[in-house]
Amino acid sequence: MTKSSSTRAQRWLALAWLALVLTAGGHTLWLWLGDHLQIDTDVLAMLPQNQRDPAVQAVTRQLTDAASRRIVVVIGGRDWNAARQGGDAFASALAGSGAKLQVRYRAGNQQAAQWLDFFAPYHAQLLSVEQRHTLNTLSPQQLSGQALAALYQPMGMPRFVSWGDDPLNLYANWLAQRAEQSPVRVNDGRLALSHNDQQYTLLMLEQAGSAFSMSEQQALLPILERARQAALSAAPGVEVLVVGVPIYAAAAANQAQREVHTIGIGSLCGIVLLTLIAFSAIRPRILVTLSIAIGLICALSLSSLLFTRLHLITLVFGASLVGVAENYGTNYFSNRLGWPEDQRWAILRRQSPSMWLAMLTTAIGYLLLALAPFPGLRQIALFSVVGLLSAFITVQLWFPFLDRGTLNFTRFARWIGNRRAAWPTLGKNRATLLLTLAIGITLCGALRLHSNDDIRLLQNTPASLIAEQIRLNTLLDLPGPAQFYLIRGTSPEQVLQREEALKNRLDPLIGASGLGGYQAVSDWVPSIARQSADAALIRRAVDGPQGVRARVAAQLGSSSNASATPFKPLLVDQWLAAPVSEPLRFQWLGRFENGYASVILLRGADRTATMRQLAALPAQLSGVQWVDKVDEISSILERYRHIMGWVILASYALVFIALCLRFGRQGWRALLPTLLASALSLALLALMGQPIQLFNVLALLLILGMGVDYGIFLLAQPDPREPRAFLSVSLAAVSTLLSFGLLALSSTPALRAFGLTMMFGICLSWLLMPFFLPAPHTETPSNAAPHPHAE
Amino acid sequence: MKRFWLALTLSLCALSSGATGLADAVRAQLAQPAVLRGAFEQSKQVAGFSKPLLSSGDFVVARARGVLWNTRTPFASQLKLTRSQIVATQDGQIAFQLNASKEPAVRTINSLMFSLLSGEIGELARQFTITGTTNPKGWKLVLTPRDSGLGKVMSQITLNGDQYVRHIEIIEASGDRTRIRFLPQTTAPAVLSPQESSQFD
Numbered sequence A: 001m002t003k004s005s006s007t008r009a010q011r012w013l014a015l016a017w018l019a020l021v022l023t024a025g026g027h028t029l030w031l032w033l034g035d036h037l038q039i040d041t042d043v044l045a046m047l048p049q050n051q052r053d054p055a056v057q058a059v060t061r062q063l064t065d066a067a068s069r070r071i072v073v074v075i076g077g078r079d080w081n082a083a084r085q086g087g088d089a090f091a092s093a094l095a096g097s098g099a100k101l102q103v104r105y106r107a108g109n110q111q112a113a114q115w116l117d118f119f120a121p122y123h124a125q126l127l128s129v130e131q132r133h134t135l136n137t138l139s140p141q142q143l144s145g146q147a148l149a150a151l152y153q154p155m156g157m158p159r160f161v162s163w164g165d166d167p168l169n170l171y172a173n174w175l176a177q178r179a180e181q182s183p184v185r186v187n188d189g190r191l192a193l194s195h196n197d198q199q200y201t202l203l204m205l206e207q208a209g210s211a212f213s214m215s216e217q218q219a220l221l222p223i224l225e226r227a228r229q230a231a232l233s234a235a236p237g238v239e240v241l242v243v244g245v246p247i248y249a250a251a252a253a254n255q256a257q258r259e260v261h262t263i264g265i266g267s268l269c270g271i272v273l274l275t276l277i278a279f280s281a282i283r284p285r286i287l288v289t290l291s292i293a294i295g296l297i298c299a300l301s302l303s304s305l306l307f308t309r310l311h312l313i314t315l316v317f318g319a320s321l322v323g324v325a326e327n328y329g330t331n332y333f334s335n336r337l338g339w340p341e342d343q344r345w346a347i348l349r350r351q352s353p354s355m356w357l358a359m360l361t362t363a364i365g366y367l368l369l370a371l372a373p374f375p376g377l378r379q380i381a382l383f384s385v386v387g388l389l390s391a392f393i394t395v396q397l398w399f400p401f402l403d404r405g406t407l408n409f410t411r412f413a414r415w416i417g418n419r420r421a422a423w424p425t426l427g428k429n430r431a432t433l434l435l436t437l438a439i440g441i442t443l444c445g446a447l448r449l450h451s452n453d454d455i456r457l458l459q460n461t462p463a464s465l466i467a468e469q470i471r472l473n474t475l476l477d478l479p480g481p482a483q484f485y486l487i488r489g490t491s492p493e494q495v496l497q498r499e500e501a502l503k504n505r506l507d508p509l510i511g512a513s514g515l516g517g518y519q520a521v522s523d524w525v526p527s528i529a530r531q532s533a534d535a536a537l538i539r540r541a542v543d544g545p546q547g548v549r550a551r552v553a554a555q556l557g558s559s560s561n562a563s564a565t566p567f568k569p570l571l572v573d574q575w576l577a578a579p580v581s582e583p584l585r586f587q588w589l590g591r592f593e594n595g596y597a598s599v600i601l602l603r604g605a606d607r608t609a610t611m612r613q614l615a616a617l618p619a620q621l622s623g624v625q626w627v628d629k630v631d632e633i634s635s636i637l638e639r640y641r642h643i644m645g646w647v648i649l650a651s652y653a654l655v656f657i658a659l660c661l662r663f664g665r666q667g668w669r670a671l672l673p674t675l676l677a678s679a680l681s682l683a684l685l686a687l688m689g690q691p692i693q694l695f696n697v698l699a700l701l702l703i704l705g706m707g708v709d710y711g712i713f714l715l716a717q718p719d720p721r722e723p724r725a726f727l728s729v730s731l732a733a734v735s736t737l738l739s740f741g742l743l744a745l746s747s748t749p750a751l752r753a754f755g756l757t758m759m760f761g762i763c764l765s766w767l768l769m770p771f772f773l774p775a776p777h778t779e780t781p782s783n784a785a786p787h788p789h790a791e
Numbered sequence B: 001m002k003r004f005w006l007a008l009t010l011s012l013c014a015l016s017s018g019a020t021g022l023a024d025a026v027r028a029q030l031a032q033p034a035v036l037r038g039a040f041e042q043s044k045q046v047a048g049f050s051k052p053l054l055s056s057g058d059f060v061v062a063r064a065r066g067v068l069w070n071t072r073t074p075f076a077s078q079l080k081l082t083r084s085q086i087v088a089t090q091d092g093q094i095a096f097q098l099n100a101s102k103e104p105a106v107r108t109i110n111s112l113m114f115s116l117l118s119g120e121i122g123e124l125a126r127q128f129t130i131t132g133t134t135n136p137k138g139w140k141l142v143l144t145p146r147d148s149g150l151g152k153v154m155s156q157i158t159l160n161g162d163q164y165v166r167h168i169e170i171i172e173a174s175g176d177r178t179r180i181r182f183l184p185q186t187t188a189p190a191v192l193s194p195q196e197s198s199q200f201d
Helices: A008-033 A052-067 A078-098 A111-126 A130-138 A140-150 A172-180 A214-233 A245-279 A285-304 A312-336 A339-369 A373-401 A411-422 A432-447 A463-476 A492-509 A528-542 A549-555 A572-577 A610-621 A629-666 A668-687 A696-714 A723-739 A741-745 A749-772 B002-009 B020-029 B103-117 B121-126 B194-200
Strands: A068-079 A101-104 A185-187 A190-195 A198-207 A237-244 A480-489 A518-519 A588-592 A595-603 A622-626 B034-045 B053-064 B066-073 B076-082 B085-090 B095-099 B128-135 B137-143 B154-161 B165-172 B177-186
Touching: A008 A285, A008 A373, A052 A190, A052 A480, A052 A588, A052 A595, A052 A622, A068 A078, A068 A111, A068 A190, A068 A245, A068 A463, A078 A101, A078 A190, A078 A214, A078 B165, A111 A172, A111 A411, A130 A741, A140 B034, A140 B053, A140 B085, A140 B095, A172 B121, A190 A463, A198 A214, A198 A549, A214 A237, A214 A245, A237 A245, A237 A463, A245 A285, A245 A411, A245 A463, A245 A723, A245 A741, A285 A373, A312 A339, A312 A696, A312 A723, A339 A463, A339 A696, A373 A629, A411 A723, A432 A668, A432 B121, A463 B137, A480 A549, A480 A572, A480 A610, A480 A629, A492 A528, A492 A610, A492 A622, A528 A549, A595 A741, A610 A622, A622 A629, A629 A668, A668 A696, A668 A749, A696 A723, A696 A749, A723 A741, A723 A749, A723 B103, A741 A749, B020 B137, B053 B165, B053 B194, B066 B194, B103 B154
Parallel strands: none
Antiparallel strands: A068 A198, A068 A237, A101 A198, A185 A190, A190 A198, A480 A595, A480 A622, A518 A595, A588 A595, B034 B053, B034 B177, B053 B066, B066 B076, B076 B085, B085 B095, B128 B137, B137 B154, B154 B165, B165 B177
16 A cells, blocks of 8 residues: 655655755856846847847847936926026936936037038038928029028028028028927027927936946936926926936836735735645645745756846746646645645655646646747746746655645635535536526627737836826927838948938828928938039039029129039048037947948827838838837737747647546546636636737636646546545635736736736636536546545 | 027027116116017128128017018018017018927027017026116117127127117128118007008918
8 A cells, every 4th residue: 555654766866856956056046146147138039030130139229228228307387597497406416316327418509619610511512301492493583582682681590601602591591400300409508498488408317337227227216306306496386307218117117016015915925824724834835835936946047058048028927837836736735634644655646647647738838839939939938847847846756755744634624625515517407507608698708809919008107107208209309219210221322322212202201191200310411422412403503604693793793702612522420420420320320231221210100000101111112121119029929929829729639638548538527617717718808808918828828737737636536525636726726816816906017917817717717627527426537536534 | 419509599689788787777768669660771791792781671570479570672571570480581482481399599589589679688698798888868788699609600789779779780700790770760559550460470
């Protein structure tokens, strides 16, 4: 019969496992403390290698890196003096805080002088779109009329080159149109902007250092808040807007921490309390937690050896999936109830087949993930299978050693275990009819099922921050970093020419079609081809006996001899080397792959229809690529959702085969409840109007793993008078609800979607499972455990 | 950022006082009408032209609406300054146009114009160093740009007047020089005629 103590082999195996666990633990510690763990947070890295465009990846990383360090502060109201005092107070509060911030606020007019001086030598070859149109359409007579009138005007555009050099004052107008791209000016030696009658000061903050550190970002929030208060007390009543990615990130992290504190502590207390009530001992909880912790440690250690970089999503998803291991430990302890200490090995041996089956059916689903050609899914598959297996091995090899002492049936445990008898069973009865009706009606809800993979749904930005962002956009109109054009060419000249070809297509879209504007290097440094064409156009209009200069001179009776400026192209390198290029320099990518590249950014393009138009433009142009990071991430999420969906369906098929091998014709009883629970969860979500996304599907995979375990444990001990199996299943279900289901309370949308699905799915699996068990009088499968009587 | 723009803020406008005493004295003398009409004679000395460019015309300054500057001879053209834009037209064609929505300096130019009319000259002291003299019969102010950006455009503005501004002289950084003499000005009627009003639209 059963042996009451461990064999030599069991001791050796346990020691061997200890050695492995210690190695993995040491490795994990080294990864953690030594900062050797390379975690990838770029969602694009989850695409298969051949579907990734390294160029696009590099550019988006560059752009989002810059954006993720920038904070814009706008302070003002009706009165410029108040804006100035507020801005000054904010700046000095920052300076006194010791924060690692680079602040741009004070500005001299020497920058203005730099602009004028830099472009002046090239004034006779720079034209705006409007100027080109005017010179092409107006007659020399009309042009000289304008030049004459301007001469007599008491005020007008200031001249930066002499009348003789530029009688139409094209240069000042060209500069004025460049200036229109930004509302930022210098006022009183400070960055300033105005909107309607409001006056604002502007502070551009940049987090120093390239390292992206959550703790530094969070440390920033109180500093900015104090600066905001300083501004408000220096100038009461001013509007203060503080906007930037670091603030969103810090706010999200704060919120996540708050939730971890409330939900996490709530869930921990609940689980500990449950264990105490059910077992009147804390040991089961400690050991179950130990088994899961070892699972995670081994998974992390092995995954980091096999993959050079682990993706953040691997860690999040993998850790969740390992949670199924909860079932094994709970099953052990539930079946241990009421047995004397020396029966530990015998109990484990009796439970082993069920546990093995439970583990294998879960592992099947996880392993299937690895078949998809996506590196992210392979990582998740490896991580979760290793974690699951390690936790399982820990239960098998260690639990009898670590679990000393007796474990008696508590009244609560017995009460729970006996509830099973309260369930009706499937058959020709009223309960079956009612259940069928309820299921049928709920599933009708599935007709409303829809999916939405938009990454923006996963954002978790407080409404007040979004309101500030919208307000800032109306004031400042900065180009967005999420959508842009990537322009490539074999030479800088070709890149600029391609930019100009694209801009020709963009110009008609500005205004009515929902595009605010664009920002391109070629606005400042046109291609040489464009420069020489413009120079020729200007010469034709201005020089010669029929040109504006000669006509005006003739009319005013004065000789105005021109010193024709020789053509000397303005080159990108000169512009890059000058301070004037600073605001746009990042858009010139320079040497890139085998050629050169640049980026054109867009302002005020947020309508979906506009996006579609913009995305369609590159098809008609060469060397131009539309990059929409938001769209791209959303489509990756969608593909992952589809693949996971198929994996789940395939898992059901394989699990069904496995169950039939073990339970014969009764196998379906362990699977159908879970299938129904999953379908009903989706239907309930649909009825609630929740769109389906990747995180719901992840939960479905987990529900499959969990639910089938419940089915196996119950079907292996189908006697309704046997309380242990149902106790085990109930405790496991409540623990899962407390750990994952409580995430339904989270305000982070991804976690809420996951938690809500888990809550529905686990509740329903548990609720439906006993209903599908064979009726007491039917033939039960073999291998049922003997029923010791509890004391 | 494109910062030079403030530079071209003030080509015509002007008048201010750093010293509050000077400001108060000038304000005490200036009439502050709702509508001011008058004629002008202008002489402009531009590099490259041997003779000064002479022109004349009339103007309307309506506090609530803006300024219309009509050059009549030798070429007809109009300059209009309102809250939201500056427009120069010639033969019914727009020669140049600046919109406040895109160019904030338009508002600054206008606020300076109104500073001139209302005597709110403290505003200008930020951009100009102001010296001047006053006596019971009139006043004279000399404005010199404080910063290099504005200095790139103009080097000095001189104004004199009594209850009205009578003369303005603008010396640009290039050396070009504009002298404007205001002929008799009237403050009545204090409302715009329908025709004047429509020109502001």
